[in-house]
Amino acid sequence: MSNATMTRRPSQFTKNKLPKWSIWAVLAGALILGAAVSALLGFSPITMAIFAAVFFVVGGTGVSAAVEGGRKARDRLATYLVYGAFIVAVLPLISVIWTVLERGMPGLTYNFLFRSMNGLTGAIDNQTVIDGTPVLGGAYHAILGTLQITLWATIISVPVGLLAAIYLVEYSTGGPLSRAITFFVDVMTGIPSIVAGLFAAALFGLIFGPGTRTGFVAAAALSVLMIPVVVRATEEMLKIVPNELREASFALGVRKWRTITKVVIPTAISGIASGVTLAIARVIGETAPILVTAGFARGINLDVFSGWMSTLPTYIYYQIITPTSPTSTDPSTQRAWAAALILIILVMLLNLVARLIARMFAPKTSR
Amino acid sequence: MSTKTVSTNALRNAGSSGQSGDKIFSTASLLAGCLILAVLFSVAIFLLGQALPTFAADPADISGGNGFFSYIWPIVIGTVIAATIALILATPVGIGVALFISHYAPRRLAQGFGYLIDLLAAIPSVVYGAWGYAVLAPQLALAYNWLATNLGWIPIFEGPASNTGRTMLTAGIVLAVMVLPIITSLSREIFLQTPKLHEEASLALGATRWEMIKMSVLPFARPGIISAAMLGLGRALGETMAVALVLSGGALTASLIQTGNQTIAAEIALNFPEAFGLRLSELIAAGLVLFVITLAVNVIARWIISRHKEFSGAN
Numbered sequence: 001m002s003n004a005t006m007t008r009r010p011s012q013f014t015k016n017k018l019p020k021w022s023i024w025a026v027l028a029g030a031l032i033l034g035a036a037v038s039a040l041l042g043f044s045p046i047t048m049a050i051f052a053a054v055f056f057v058v059g060g061t062g063v064s065a066a067v068e069g070g071r072k073a074r075d076r077l078a079t080y081l082v083y084g085a086f087i088v089a090v091l092p093l094i095s096v097i098w099t100v101l102e103r104g105m106p107g108l109t110y111n112f113l114f115r116s117m118n119g120l121t122g123a124i125d126n127q128t129v130i131d132g133t134p135v136l137g138g139a140y141h142a143i144l145g146t147l148q149i150t151l152w153a154t155i156i157s158v159p160v161g162l163l164a165a166i167y168l169v170e171y172s173t174g175g176p177l178s179r180a181i182t183f184f185v186d187v188m189t190g191i192p193s194i195v196a197g198l199f200a201a202a203l204f205g206l207i208f209g210p211g212t213r214t215g216f217v218a219a220a221a222l223s224v225l226m227i228p229v230v231v232r233a234t235e236e237m238l239k240i241v242p243n244e245l246r247e248a249s250f251a252l253g254v255r256k257w258r259t260i261t262k263v264v265i266p267t268a269i270s271g272i273a274s275g276v277t278l279a280i281a282r283v284i285g286e287t288a289p290i291l292v293t294a295g296f297a298r299g300i301n302l303d304v305f306s307g308w309m310s311t312l313p314t315y316i317y318y319q320i321i322t323p324t325s326p327t328s329t330d331p332s333t334q335r336a337w338a339a340a341l342i343l344i345i346l347v348m349l350l351n352l353v354a355r356l357i358a359r360m361f362a363p364k365t366s367r
Numbered sequence: 368m369s370t371k372t373v374s375t376n377a378l379r380n381a382g383s384s385g386q387s388g389d390k391i392f393s394t395a396s397l398l399a400g401c402l403i404l405a406v407l408f409s410v411a412i413f414l415l416g417q418a419l420p421t422f423a424a425d426p427a428d429i430s431g432g433n434g435f436f437s438y439i440w441p442i443v444i445g446t447v448i449a450a451t452i453a454l455i456l457a458t459p460v461g462i463g464v465a466l467f468i469s470h471y472a473p474r475r476l477a478q479g480f481g482y483l484i485d486l487l488a489a490i491p492s493v494v495y496g497a498w499g500y501a502v503l504a505p506q507l508a509l510a511y512n513w514l515a516t517n518l519g520w521i522p523i524f525e526g527p528a529s530n531t532g533r534t535m536l537t538a539g540i541v542l543a544v545m546v547l548p549i550i551t552s553l554s555r556e557i558f559l560q561t562p563k564l565h566e567e568a569s570l571a572l573g574a575t576r577w578e579m580i581k582m583s584v585l586p587f588a589r590p591g592i593i594s595a596a597m598l599g600l601g602r603a604l605g606e607t608m609a610v611a612l613v614l615s616g617g618a619l620t621a622s623l624i625q626t627g628n629q630t631i632a633a634e635i636a637l638n639f640p641e642a643f644g645l646r647l648s649e650l651i652a653a654g655l656v657l658f659v660i661t662l663a664v665n666v667i668a669r670w671i672i673s674r675h676k677e678f679s680g681a682n
Binding site: 079085162163170195202203224228260320340343347 | 401414467489493578611666
């Protein structure tokens with residue numbers, strides 16, 4: 001009986017409501033229309049996608065406005081735009097990763113990983129293109145340079161950042177000094193990386209004569225970028241260590257510095273370690289500061305205190321901007337993308353390690 | 368401090384060794400804090416010191432031959448144009464993505480989507496530059512030709528369009544991709560802090576999801592969104608490699624789809640390796656200008672955040 005009445009008089013709640021399938025119908029219509037309009041202009045998948053998206057949003061909103069009324073239509077429009085924003089944001093990510101994988105994989109050979117560019121001239125590149133032999137020359141020196149400079153930057157920044165965070169959380173009483181430090185640490189996270197590079201170049205240029213470019217200058221530049229990240233991460237982690245732990249330690253007569261090193265830091269170590277790892281991941285890809293502080297080397301340099309040095313980012317940059325052989329740029333382009341692939345893998349690995357650390361040594365708080 | 372009241376010698380001896388440890392540790396941490404302040408100030412001082420010869424030099428010796436101001440002015444404008452394009456494109460999309468993650472995406476997937484956007488921030492800038500140079504620019508060159516023929520009467524789309532696509536607009540788009548994760552992650556944090564009761568109250572009054580967001584989430588998050596955009600602006604102003612690789616620079620032009628314009632950071636990166644003497648000091652002076660601009664933007668952004676900290680909790 002209810003069945004009959006329901007078909008005659010629909011419920012108030014489902015009145016003027018579009019059925020679930022309507023959105024798919026609009027989508028199909030938009031795709032067909034988009035393909036048609038794009039075919040008029042000379043078909044390409046990109047224009048088709050753009051037109052179809054526009055038709056879908058307009059059509060979906062229009063249908064909803066006609067059936068459901070203005071308020072529902074605006075709600076749908078907002079939903080479409082928000083979903084659209086996410087798709088638009090993910091597209092470049094997919095494109096970048098796809099490009100790097102596609103163009104970097106062919107160049108990722110043993111030769112590339114364990115040879116430097118020492119002695120490699122444009123003539124050799126030309127010859128490999130003519131003969132069709134595998135590309136010679138590699139990024140071994142750049143990988144070593146990246147590791148050394150990043151290691152030194154970490155050695156400088158971690159103690160400073162850690163101690164500064166300890167001062168902010170454990171020692172300061174909220175006075176003007178600690179407020180100034182907090183504020184300027186925040187401001188420092190926004191320093192352009194090239195300015196950090198110029199600072200290190202100017203500082204060491206003043207001390208050791210102009211034009212001083214070594215791996216260590218680059219490490220100093222990177223630590224200017226790295227310290228604020230370490231401070232912020234450590235500060236956040238120290239703040240969530242429960243006060244009960246500190247009080248228990250003090251009550252046992254333990255000194256403050258022993259409490260900090262034996263109780264507070266071990267409790268927060270997972271977060272600190274993952275923060276430091278993320279900071280390393282941030283500076284390992286920096287190009288501009290290296291460009292102005294470490295110069296560019298073609299061979300292996302294992303001494304950070306003398307001589308120019310290459311890192312993966314500057315290697316990529318120079319292989320693109322000044323190809324080894326100006327007439328046949330393909331080998332250089334291939335090397336650049338292979339280096340980009342290694343760099344992305346390094347950064348992703350560091351990010352993954354940071355998450356793993358954070359998860360494995362999960363905060364031992366009582367919360 | 369209790370050692371003073373306890374008279375046992377053994378305790379006092381044991382205490383004094385710990386006390387010196389305490390003193391060393393607290394001094395070290397205080398010094399580390401001060402070192403950070405010192406570094407920031409010495410950045411300004413060293414840049415100023417190395418830049419001084421430029422301000423003192425004969426205007427005819429500066430690149431361009433008309434003094435420092437006419438050298439720096441076009442690239443300051445170029446920097447502002449690039450950052451403005453980036454911000455205009457990235458802010459709405461960034462807010463949209465943040466809303467998607469905080470209010471629209473299925474709860475289970477939201478965190479995964481957040482990681483996905485964070486990946487955007489993890490990709491090094493030189494890779495974005497290479498991508499913009501090799502992939503995006505050739506694609507956009509076609510669109511620029513269309514713009515130049517159909518909308519050429521608008522000064523910013525004036526032809527002839529660049530054939531390589533390596534123009535200001537491309538650089539701005541690449542910068543937009545790079546600042547997007549900053550704007551997204553900051554806005555997301557703030558959207559998530561909207562009081563649940565406000566949202567539920569507005570839904571209970573019969574508001575649609577969009578009305579709820581418009582009336583309770585966005586007003587609450589407005590200062591946070593502004594400061595997120597400002598921080599994104601700071602990043603876009605100082606970004607170097609993407610612009611250095613993507614933009615084929617030149618003199619200041621109004622058209623965004625022609626070759627031309629330059630930004631401070633890219634100018635420094637492109638010329639520094641070969642620079643010496645006065646040119647070096649000129650580039651450092653340009654760096655100082657960039658430093659001052661980004662510092663101002665960041666300070667304003669942080670000030671907005673700290674002013675609203677007590678109820679937004681965003682930082």
